[in-house]
Amino acid sequence: MYFCVMKTKPFIHCMKKIFYLSIVCLMMVACENKKEKSDNADDPEKKVLVLYYSQTGATASVANQIKSCLNADIEEIVCEEPYDGDFGATIERGKNELEKGEKPAIKPIVSDVQKYDIIFLGYPIWFGTYALPVSTLIDTVNFEGKTIVPFCTFGSGGLESSTDDLKSHLPKSDFKEGFGIRNARLKYMQDELDDFLKRNGYMEGEIEELPEFTAQEELTDEDKNVFHEACDDYPFPMGTPVSVAKRSTSKGTEFRFITSSVDGSQSTVLVELRSEDGAKAEFTKVIR
Ligand SMILES: Cc1cc2nc3c(=O)[nH]c(=O)nc-3n(C[C@H](O)[C@H](O)[C@H](O)COP(=O)(O)O)c2cc1C
Secondary structure, three states, X not given: XXXXXXXXHHHHHHHHHHHHHHHHHXXXXXXXXXXXHHHHHHOOOOOEEEEEOOOOOHHHHHHHHHHHHHOOEEEEOOEOOOXXXXXXXXXXXXXXXXXXXXXXXXXXXXXXXXHOOEEEEEEEEEOOEEOHHHHHHHHHOOOOOOEEEEEEEEOOOXXXXXXXXXXXXXXXXXXXXXXXXXXXXXHHHHHHHHHHHHHOOXXXXXXXXXXXXXXXXXXXXXXXXXXXXHHOOOOOOOOEEEEEEEEEOOOEEEEEEEEEOOOOOEEEEEEEEEOOOOOOOEEEEEEO
16 A cells, blocks of 8 residues: 555656646747737738829829828829920920939928838839939938839830839839839729739738630731730830730730830730720730
8 A cells, every 4th residue: 555655646746747847838838829929919000101203193193092092191202393294395304314314303202211111102104114203212212121012104014114123223122013004094093903902912802813824826817906906096116916815804805915026126015805895905004
């Protein structure tokens, strides 16, 4: 009996130890989880600033829509000496400034960029890249460590080239995918911007899963008609289509034409043909 008691006591003692140790371990795990959770909870909501230049109002309309969708702060970049509203006069002045390497003076921005995590940076495309007042802005404001989402409006395209130019000018900023729309298609802006903001996680909501494009194929006569319907009334050359890829979406059919120009260069022309009755094919952007 004594023997039994002597043997059982250390056993019970040992079990108690294991029990208490388990409790301590469980508490440590729980604390660790709590810490992870509270780290996330402490993470303040990302502060968003919409900073944009717009000469004739197209980019301003996108900027204001982003502001209301994300409840963001907004500021317009204003030139000390505004560009003339006339297209020809702006081209003239812009060309002159580019040739001389001059950048337009802008009024100092009021927002403290350092207070924001994400900057939606908007501009019209000028001469294939961001408008000149944005060159002045990025020379004078520190965007180091900031997340930048470029957005732009254009006659035919320029989101990709302007984003590349911004990236090489601001190598210490973190660039995210941008948004661009033709000024001739601003009627679809709310819809497309909504989709962009959801697809990139800035806004909650359902998105349509889009199929991949088919492989590039030879054009049929019908494809050629679609291309001409979409592009022939644009005043600048789009090249000759040499191949096409397609995909169907809930809105209609998207076409990806590869075109070839007289100088041998190739471009990508994206075209949308909506399924609504009487819809006309429209190009959505050109990537040069
Ligand atoms: C000086 C100048 C240069 C332009 N260059 C291009 C260009 O290279 N590619 C293009 O697609 N559109 C070009 N555009 C058209 C503008 O990008 C387009 O009209 C834009 O939507 C204007 O935006 P805003 O109303 O915000 O100023 C140019 C316009 C101007 C005034």
